[in-house]
Amino acid sequence: xxxxxxxxxxxxxxxxxxxxxxxxxxxxxxxxxxxxxxxxxxxxxxxxxxxxxxxxxx
Amino acid sequence: xxxxxxxxxxxxxxxxxxxxxxxxxxxxxxxxxxxxxxxxxxxxxxxxxxxxxxxxxxxxxxxxxxxxxxxxxxxxxxxxxxxxxxxxxxxxxxxxxxxxxxxxxxxxxxxxxxxxxxxxxxxxxxxxxxxxxxxxxxxxxxxxxxxxxxxxxxxxxxxxxxxxxxxxxxxxxxxxxxxxxxxxxxxxxxxxxxxxxxxxxxxxxxxxxxxxxxxxxxxxxxxxxxxxxxxxxxxxxxxxxxxxxxxxxxxxxxxxxxxxxxxxxxxxxxxxxxxxxxxxxxxx
Numbered sequence: 001x002x003x004x005x006x007x008x009x010x011x012x013x014x015x016x017x018x019x020x021x022x023x024x025x026x027x028x029x030x031x032x033x034x035x036x037x038x039x040x041x042x043x044x045x046x047x048x049x050x051x052x053x054x055x056x057x058x
Numbered sequence: 059x060x061x062x063x064x065x066x067x068x069x070x071x072x073x074x075x076x077x078x079x080x081x082x083x084x085x086x087x088x089x090x091x092x093x094x095x096x097x098x099x100x101x102x103x104x105x106x107x108x109x110x111x112x113x114x115x116x117x118x119x120x121x122x123x124x125x126x127x128x129x130x131x132x133x134x135x136x137x138x139x140x141x142x143x144x145x146x147x148x149x150x151x152x153x154x155x156x157x158x159x160x161x162x163x164x165x166x167x168x169x170x171x172x173x174x175x176x177x178x179x180x181x182x183x184x185x186x187x188x189x190x191x192x193x194x195x196x197x198x199x200x201x202x203x204x205x206x207x208x209x210x211x212x213x214x215x216x217x218x219x220x221x222x223x224x225x226x227x228x229x230x231x232x233x234x235x236x237x238x239x240x241x242x243x244x245x246x247x248x249x250x251x252x253x254x255x256x257x258x259x260x261x262x263x264x265x266x267x268x269x270x271x272x273x274x275x276x277x278x279x280x281x282x283x284x285x286x287x288x289x290x291x292x293x294x295x296x297x298x299x300x301x302x303x304x305x306x307x308x309x310x311x312x313x314x315x316x317x318x319x320x321x322x323x324x325x326x327x328x329x330x331x332x333x334x335x336x337x338x339x340x341x342x
Binding site: 005007010011012013014015016018020039042043044045046047048049050051052054 | 068082108118131135137139142143148149151152153156157158159160161162163
């Protein structure tokens with residue numbers, strides 16, 4: 001499992017809310033709390049597409 | 059206000075995904091435009107430490123930028139993950155209509171023929187301006203209005219001659235004058251738009267259709283015909299295009315994120331010299 005590039009992490013935001021993301025190393029996801037979306041990271045590449053994101057409850 | 063859906067965005071992505079594996083054989087247009095964008099950058103005496111390629115495909119544009127123009131951090135964004143797998147370095151799967159980057163994250167955004175399938179081009183340009191630092195540069199290329207005109211005409215003529223209702227096969231493309239206005243509307247300073255033609259002649263027009271597919275540029279219109287293309291329509295279309303020159307009009311756009319240090323117009327009425335004096339006309 002390749003870790004996400006820290007420089008990339010600094011500039012990525014939620015594509016919907018434009019709010020910061022939380023990196024969940026265990027699940028390899030970028031979590032948008034405001035957007036209630038979890039964007040997957042595959043092979044170190046963040047997939048910042050709403051269609052591909054996991055919807056978070058609540 | 060939501061933009062009308064002209065393009066089927068998930069189909070745009072699907073077509074690019076399908077084209078990813080064999081893109082190297084069909085990248086000539088993309089490579090040519092990328093090279094011209096690099097030439098344009100060479101004319102600008104600036105360094106761009108943090109740069110973004112929007113519509114990176116398999117990394118050709120980034121290869122032309124890497125290690126040049128003062129670039130320290132280069133990010134490649136592309137909607138098709140299959141394309142990005144061929145790229146090296148920092149990569150993000152992203153939709154041009156939903157940019158996932160923080161405000162003022164970049165000194166430069168370069169977009170080689172990618173924005174022509176956005177439903178909301180003004181919105182996409184506004185988002186690009188937002189991710190640029192003040193005095194950051196956007197340099198983009200997209201298909202202009204003359205692109206594939208003979209193909210559009212041939213389809214229409216073929217459908218008319220066979221008594222088939224016409225359905226749209228070729229997308230509407232941007233006018234140069236609109237491109238400049240759109241940049242301005244999106245809040246860019248010093249906007250410039252111009253067009254350069256690139257023409258390709260096909261002895262066998264079936265190759266044109268194969269090329270478009272190979273580039274990932276097949277029909278992505280939301281209101282395209284739902285039935286597959288009839289063979290007789292295809293044949294009648296292709297027959298008209300033998301040895302025809304097919305134009306791709308590339309509209310180049312450049313604009314700067316506003317900054318106080320840029321040249322500004324003087325306030326109205328602040329002029330010190332009469333226009334009549336300059337023109338040497340005595341109008342009294």
